[in-house]
Amino acid sequence: MTWGREPGATDEISQALTEHGAATAAIEADLSDPDTPARIFDEAEQRLGHVAALVMCHCESVDSGLLDTSVESFDRHFAVNARATWLLIREFGRRFAAAPGTGRIISLTSDHTVGNLPYGASKGALDRITLAAARELAHLGVTANAINPGPVDTGWMSEEIRERCVRGTPLGRLGTPRDTAHLVDFLCSREGEWINGQLLMSNGGFA
Template sequence: MALTDGTDQQHRPVALVTGAGRSAGIAASVVLTLAQTGWDVGFTYWTPYDERMPWGADPEAMTQLSSQATKHGARTAAVEADLADPHATADIFEAVERELGSVSALVLAHCESVNSGLLDTSIESFDRHFAVNTRASWLLIREYAQRFQGAHGTGRIVSLTSDATVGNLPYGASKGALDRITLAAAQELAHLGVTANAIDPGPTDTGWMTAEIKDAVLRSTPLGRLGRPQDCANLVAFLCSPDGGWINGQLLHSDGGIP
């Protein structure tokens, strides 16, 4: 766990963002955008996941992310955590609360995502997807709710989801379950004054797209460009702001109108 002190720390609420292991990822953009809009930010990463993915590990990402957030006056706490471990959740909150204080906003941007379909998905892969994308998200939301100390109406939960299905079965199925957990939170945490929403950012250019995929996405997107991490981060920041407090229990498509 790494801590970096910012400069303007007075009255900054605390956000916890999961899955910020790569500079090119959506989570990293969320961390920086929240820092720019007045938040202190704790974030998680898990290097072994990136190491086994095609893009590889980004060993400087955490240091760079903390440094950039600090320039916006934010304090940051980076926590390495294996979200497949059901016991990791409490440790994450303990680390962030110890360094930054009570968490007001929880942004679930982590994922396990390995392409496979109905016929070639292994039981091990299926279980890992649900452990990381679904079970860990439920445990994080539960831990957040049990610890929430903010004023009524200030709490925020934002989950990043996907409508993937064909050829990406375990990822899409586990994200579909996450949608239901998030919508349940919007109702079950109403007594705390916490809003809960899910965002489907659509195909986003974070380094995973082949030239063929980029071409297909460009042809099917009405706005004629690829989704950028900042597009999703802007919506997350709005939902976490006071202006976004009346949006609750929604599955929001922020994908440029892709069918």
């Protein structure tokens, strides 16, 4: 796993994963740097062995629209959200050495548009890159899917946003990280091997 602006989160996440029997390696990384994906894989392989599943939930997200987005912000969004996704997938494909049929690529995406143009546009590019991997890496026995988890409150929502999202969800609640984790777990399992090249909406029916 990697982290960015919340350095304290790594201890909490590492502990939770360790308690579930997982081996972990925390790698601090700036995904706007095109050399970072190769370094991440170098360190992960050195500390954990070959990588059989690549799950990506990184993002750059700064709210701005058509008229007030700067060129610098637009470029950084695409560097982190789109280019880094491509480079991580490319590195994964080049190094993949697990048994055919066991490889998994999963990216977390979004369908936001108005009010956060560079974020939404770069996530759209992420979708296309991920779905391309489903075909281009098929010869390795690797599946690739994108998950749109809908509105998940991880502490960033204002009360107004929270209430609006709950009203828009038929199940009457926000998504949780656990909801997304269950789907990721299924896709990484043997039972999920037939799902490939899909953009999966896991959002409680949010509209």
